[in-house]
Amino acid sequence: MSSPSSADNSTSLYExxxxxxxxxxDGPFRRLKWGIMIVALAIYxxxxxxxxxxxxxxxxxxxxxxxxxxRFYMFAIEIWPHEFYYVAGLLVMAGIGLFLxxxxxxxxxxxxxxxxxxxxxxxxxxxxWIDGDRNAQLRLDRxxxxxxxxxxxxxxxxxxxxxxxxxxxxxxxYFADAxxxxxxxxxxxxxPVAYSTVFVLTMTTFIFGxxxxxxxxxxxxxxxxxxxxxxxxxxLLVTYKYWRGEPRTHGIKKSADDGALKTGDCIDCLQCVSxxxxxxxxxxxxxxxxxxxxxxxxACDKVMAQIGKPRGLIDYCTLDDAEIEKxxxxxxxxxxxxxxxxxxxxxxLWSSIGFAMLFSLGARTRLxxxxxxxxxxxxxxxxDGSIRNNYTVKVRNMEARPRDVELIVxxxxxxxxxxxxxxxVEGRTTxxxxxxxxxxxxxxxxxxxxxxxxxRSDFSITAKAKSGNEKGDTDEVVFERPExxxxxxDEE
Amino acid sequence: xxxxxxxNGPRVDEPTGTEFVGHEWDGIEELNTPLPRWWLLTFYATIxxxxxxxxxxxxxPMISAATAGVTGWTSRGQLEAEMKAQTAKRAPVLxxxxxxxxxxxxxxxxxMSAAVEGGKAAFKVNCVQCHxxxxxxxxxxxxxxxxxxxxxxxxxxxxxxxxxxxRNPDHAETRVSQMPAFDGVLSPAEISAVVAHVRTxxxxxxGDALSQQGAALFATNCAVCHGPEGKGGRAVGAPNLxxxxxxxxxDADTITETIKKSRQGVMPRWGHKLDTATIKMLAAYxxxxxxxxxxxxxxxxxxxxxxxx
Numbered sequence: 001m002s003s004p005s006s007a008d009n010s011t012s013l014y015e016x017x018x019x020x021x022x023x024x025x026d027g028p029f030r031r032l033k034w035g036i037m038i039v040a041l042a043i044y045x046x047x048x049x050x051x052x053x054x055x056x057x058x059x060x061x062x063x064x065x066x067x068x069x070x071r072f073y074m075f076a077i078e079i080w081p082h083e084f085y086y087v088a089g090l091l092v093m094a095g096i097g098l099f100l101x102x103x104x105x106x107x108x109x110x111x112x113x114x115x116x117x118x119x120x121x122x123x124x125x126x127x128x129w130i131d132g133d134r135n136a137q138l139r140l141d142r143x144x145x146x147x148x149x150x151x152x153x154x155x156x157x158x159x160x161x162x163x164x165x166x167x168x169x170x171x172x173x174y175f176a177d178a179x180x181x182x183x184x185x186x187x188x189x190x191x192p193v194a195y196s197t198v199f200v201l202t203m204t205t206f207i208f209g210x211x212x213x214x215x216x217x218x219x220x221x222x223x224x225x226x227x228x229x230x231x232x233x234x235x236l237l238v239t240y241k242y243w244r245g246e247p248r249t250h251g252i253k254k255s256a257d258d259g260a261l262k263t264g265d266c267i268d269c270l271q272c273v274s275x276x277x278x279x280x281x282x283x284x285x286x287x288x289x290x291x292x293x294x295x296x297x298x299a300c301d302k303v304m305a306q307i308g309k310p311r312g313l314i315d316y317c318t319l320d321d322a323e324i325e326k327x328x329x330x331x332x333x334x335x336x337x338x339x340x341x342x343x344x345x346x347x348x349l350w351s352s353i354g355f356a357m358l359f360s361l362g363a364r365t366r367l368x369x370x371x372x373x374x375x376x377x378x379x380x381x382x383x384d385g386s387i388r389n390n391y392t393v394k395v396r397n398m399e400a401r402p403r404d405v406e407l408i409v410x411x412x413x414x415x416x417x418x419x420x421x422x423x424x425v426e427g428r429t430t431x432x433x434x435x436x437x438x439x440x441x442x443x444x445x446x447x448x449x450x451x452x453x454x455x456r457s458d459f460s461i462t463a464k465a466k467s468g469n470e471k472g473d474t475d476e477v478v479f480e481r482p483e484x485x486x487x488x489x490d491e492e
Numbered sequence: 493x494x495x496x497x498x499x500n501g502p503r504v505d506e507p508t509g510t511e512f513v514g515h516e517w518d519g520i521e522e523l524n525t526p527l528p529r530w531w532l533l534t535f536y537a538t539i540x541x542x543x544x545x546x547x548x549x550x551x552x553p554m555i556s557a558a559t560a561g562v563t564g565w566t567s568r569g570q571l572e573a574e575m576k577a578q579t580a581k582r583a584p585v586l587x588x589x590x591x592x593x594x595x596x597x598x599x600x601x602x603x604m605s606a607a608v609e610g611g612k613a614a615f616k617v618n619c620v621q622c623h624x625x626x627x628x629x630x631x632x633x634x635x636x637x638x639x640x641x642x643x644x645x646x647x648x649x650x651x652x653x654x655x656x657x658x659r660n661p662d663h664a665e666t667r668v669s670q671m672p673a674f675d676g677v678l679s680p681a682e683i684s685a686v687v688a689h690v691r692t693x694x695x696x697x698x699g700d701a702l703s704q705q706g707a708a709l710f711a712t713n714c715a716v717c718h719g720p721e722g723k724g725g726r727a728v729g730a731p732n733l734x735x736x737x738x739x740x741x742x743d744a745d746t747i748t749e750t751i752k753k754s755r756q757g758v759m760p761r762w763g764h765k766l767d768t769a770t771i772k773m774l775a776a777y778x779x780x781x782x783x784x785x786x787x788x789x790x791x792x793x794x795x796x797x798x799x800x801x
Contacts, residue, residue, distance in 0.1 A: 014527050014531075377628035381635070383737050
């Protein structure tokens with residue numbers, strides 16, 4: 001990265017950023033980047049405004065991370081805190097997905113989809129729209145500060161700030177009802193954390209997209225370093241095919257050299273360098289600064305078309321293919337490069353985790369029972385001679401409607417069941433409960449049984465919804481009696 | 493590794509054009525790559541932040557205390573403010589509990605559950621010393637989880653018991669029951685006959701000649717408080733002798749000792765130590781433990797010697 005002149009001013013311990021003025025370019029990869037940018041930004045800005053009807057007891061926002069109430073809504077899926085493993089599963093999928101993408105198409109995440117890339121790209125478009133293309137930007141940068149430059153700079157920064165504010169602003173809508181929050185935010189009634197979040201994200205967007213840019217990728221982000229370890233000789237890289245391009249024919253008229261001088265296809269026009277958003281020269285080979293955005297491919301293809309050479313002097317190419325092509329062979333077809341054992345294993349892993357999660361999402365029960373035997377005291381002697389055990393029962397109604405639930409005690413001979421709200425009626429082994437929508441009802445269940453019996457008797461408590469055909473949830477629990485209760489009545 | 497020795501300077505790494513520092517570990521050498529300038533600026537920013545922080549908040553240690561900081565913030569002050577906010581948040585609930593007659597509490601489920609939770613906390617502070625952390629009691633200290641009550645297990649009776657205590661000599665309204673010590677009044681043989689009778693009516697022993705003899709003695713000496721059938725009486729705090737629950741123990745030796753020496757358990761009164769809301773919450777908590785009884789009809793209260801507060 002350092003210029004050869006760095007040895008001359010070796011006294012400097014710190015290096016100023018070398019400004020990059022990427023030139024506008026058009027071509028298939030540029031259009032692909034446009035498409036991905038539009039889709040990515042649209043998903044980010046529009047998602048919180050999508051509605052999803054869940055009835056009167058649950059929010060109608062399609063995607064909502066409701067931290068205050070500890071619920072995560074995503075269209076038809078509702079996740080409770082104890083189901084957080086689904087989120088962990090999504091993270092595992094995201095991890096394996098990155099392995100998959102990296103081993104198949106290299107640093108495609110960096111080049112196309114990373115927010116740093118997308119927003120920097122957006123900021124650079126704004127910059128070109130206000131300051132003009134590369135040369136105009138260079139000129140303006142070198143010009144002394146005057147009214148015209150100040151006005152331009154202020155205008156550019158205002159537009160950047162506007163984008164930054166809406167970026168930070170959109171983030172908070174994922175965590176609360178978007179229309180309400182938008183109103184509260186504008187009228188100054190939103191929570192302080194909303195304002196501080198917007199402020200922090202505004203500043204990071206403004207600074208990272210406007211000024212830090214490629215330095216975030218090169219110095220701050222760990223991902224390029226990890227990817228370096230994950231790429232292999234079969235991964236697609238943006239490659240300058242030096243065996244075809246060298247020696248460069250800068251300033252040499254090919255028609256005049258009569259074949260006496262060996263010339264490559266590269267005419268050293270520096271188009272690949274001037275379009276690069278990270279300011280590198282791809283002809284130096286694979287490097288940490290290359291995010292594989294492929295804009296240099298577009299730029300070079302255009303030049304190759306102008307000088308009547310085949311496209312692809314700079315192209316996606318694997319290290320293996322590079323060796324083959326160097327010897328004059330034919331590279332591996334693209335599909336064969338992408339679908340190879342390593343990527344198929346990643347794909348298999350990735351999709352099996354996805355299918356397992358989908359299956360368990362479909363099969364999960366929305367009524368959950370949790371029973372805890374009170375330990376202090378373990379049992380209570382009642383005046384009629386029977387023994388009572390207490391259980392703290394939690395019934396989780398994970399549906400967005402109130403439900404009538406029956407608690408059924410089974411397998412304990414002579415048992416009587418009641419709660420603080422119901423009376424003790426001999427022979428009754430069920431208790432009816434109404435559980436509010438999307439909430440947990442905690443009750444203390446009193447279970448009495450005759451004193452004569454095993455010191456520890458196993459029995460079961462089942463929670464069953466009275467409406468609907470959902471199978472209930474059953475917990476196995478223990479009824480405990482005082483020591484020596486198994487024996488017959490002790491005579492004097 | 494490509495190296496290039498210049499005539500009069502440090503060696504330079506060819507691919508990057510950067511000088512070597514001169515350090516080497518197992519053939520790995522360090523390049524003198526300059527730090528990016530934004531890194532330095534970030535470092536300066538953190539220094540400025542740190543200086544600002546030490547001005548705003550307590551920081552520099554002096555001889556007896558640290559500098560206070562211009563914001564005047566202290567962790568104790570923060571705790572105090574948070575506690576105050578919590579107290580203020582709880583105040584309306586406590587006021588509502590205080591204003592509600594105790595027998596009306598169960599009809600308001602939200603207030604009742606707040607009272608039970610509050611009572612649970614107050615119980616841990618004031619009551620566990622005798623009744624145990626699970627309110628299961630021990631010998632001489634009643635188990636509050638069961639369904640046997642000396643003085644009544646409805647909310648109002650519980651509130652009265654907690655407010656006025658049991659056998660507080662300095663307090664007129666306190667609950668008092670006096671079982672005489674029968675050592676000397678009855679002969680040891682007579683006492684063992686009474687013990688046999690009591691163990692018979694509580695189903696621990698089969699009736700025989702001894703218990704028959706005890707039954708006659710019971711009728712003349714004990715039935716006045718414990719009732720002719722030994723079922724006790726809450727008006728005088730006399731325990732039911734026919735059930736499965738014994739405050740001091742139901743075996744022959746313990747009953748003998750109880751009859752001989754009597755028992756004079758004391759519970760302190762809390763009316764002058766705790767506010768009315770706390771006492772109500774304690775009653776609600778004890779009531780919720782599993783043995784709570786419904787509030788009796790008014791005329792039952794009228795015949796008892798319980799004085800309305």
